Amino acid sequence: MTSGLSAALAIAKKDILTQFRKRFEVFSMFLFALIAVLAFSFAVVTGGAVPQEIGSALLWVIIFFTGMFGFAPIFLSESETGTLRGLATAPIPAWSVYLGKVIYGFFLMALVEIFLVPIIMVLFGFSLLNDAPLALATLLVGTLDLAAVGSMASALTMPSESKATVFPLVYFPTATSALMLLIEITKIIVLGPGLVPVLLIFEILLAHLIAMLTLSASVFHFALSP
Amino acid sequence: MNLKVKLLVTIAVETNELTRRYGYRVALRKVTLNFSKSGIQGLFGSNGAGKTTLMRVISTLLRPHGGFISVMGFDPQEEPEEVKKRIGLVGDKPLLYEELSGLENLRFYSKLYGLQAEFFDSQVEDLAKRFAINTWLEEPVKNLSTGLKKRLDIVRSLLHNPELLLLDEPFSGLDKDTTEDFWEYLNEYRNSRTTIVTTHNLAFGAALCDEYVTLRKGVVVGQGPIAEFDQTL
């Protein structure tokens, strides 16, 4: 167990280091997010402002789409260069490879969000500070959930012929459930409590995260040795 | 029990009616063979004969679809980690990360293999000198030539001192110096480590190996000591 965890951390660290050497990937993700903000603004700006419930929902829609750029190469890059074989023949459990990639995906996305979330809040004119602890927890759990789904989706893309088109096909079905819940929670944070207790939705989100992590981790060795 | 102990002692890889398909194509058809423990074992055959497939099944990268396989006394599917920590793998592509330096790559793998820091340092010092890459270790891999990458990849595969070294076409595309260095190294460890080498170059294989297995279209067509090997086959 501990060796699996330290292997996961080593993999995450390796990927983060690689990312820092390349830089452009995280930067282009951020730029894409800004482009998305602009594109959505054409559709939703009315009278110089964005309705709060739409702006807060768009936050997660934009993160969701930005994730597509960040998560797609998580395993594809390793399978293209062949280095996945190095991970697959190392004496570590398969789940630690998956976990390492989830940690990396989380880090990558969080890095973008640190800049993106305040910008979107200002531009779309809503505030998550009404319930800052819950907002932070939602961002953490939501990003982790998207990273968990995105890493799995990237792994599933490996055997496919048309890798670029297939990633959204795999990412969408598994991530949409989280997206719906995240938008709901964020709306409640921004607009105030609705009919449904926000903690219930948060619990379902948490359950979704745990389900995705355990399901993916437990079947992951099948993805490593076809 | 007795039989099993004996197998553990003398046989590195044993398969019985091993079958592996790719989709509808059969890559290995009821392959039954033994690779002895110790010495350099040759796995010969032309391209598409199933050599790489067999190597991948041995190294736990592919699941067999039928039959039995045991690697160093373990089933690669049942106890993959026991197999994985005993094998070292060199394939057609170096398993290195281009953005990282040679040393960072090696350190990353040493963490995956759970190596102690002192052991790692002494191994790197030894092997880097041996394969003449000690002056290149700080350089990002993407700046290295193909030959240097290959040398670094060989060092990577030897880092954890594997009992079983799996070399898939190790000499293809290798420059003369590296080939000689590697050949010399393999010779030195001939009696203390098992090495399985695949090659389609039979003259080469015949000169290097102690025993051989020949595959053709996924079927074993010959095996035995190299003295009995008939190159005209």
Add this chain to the structure above:
Amino acid sequence: MIFLGITAAISLLYVYMTWIFAPPDVVLGENVRIFFQHVAPALVSYGLFGGTLLCGVMYLWKGDLKYDILGAVTIKLGLLFTTITLLSGMIWADAAWGTPWNWDPRETTTLILWVAYACILAYRASVSDREARAQFGSIFGIVAFPMVILSYLSIRIWETLHPIVIEPSGLQMEVEHMMTLLVAMIAVTMIALIMVELSYKVDSANEKLMRIRMERS
């Protein structure tokens, strides 16, 4: 054969009960009849997607391609029944609420479900290696299942137009309607099972044909 006969009989009963036996609803009138064509396929499609999950687990465990063929069949038929659910739901919604589509959470999640499983089919088609398709398709079928659960739970999470029929206090409907629904459930389930069996046979035969062809070449 016997099963086929029983199914035919129950299906006839199902037709009789939904169109003649069940009394018109106090509020919805004759429109209530569409309700049975809506709920039964919906539950059956959940069951079929559950089957996809199960087949995925079985394939990964046993490595036998027949589970994968069966899994693919459950996806296809699950999609068919989800389509029926969506269409009958739209007819119902038009009658009861005035518009065919209300972006009601159940509607939305069911549509997502449809897209999600269609994605699995499209994904499977993009993997040409048969074993890889089976293996990765099975994994996909497993990790997609939380969406089914969310769709089922959606009416409890969001404010919705859909009635929560199964209350802790018991079923909230008339006895005749309940009986009709029960018969509808059994009939649709049996029809679905026959369709699963037939498609499975066709697909396995196709599979066998492909294998023979490939082995010849």
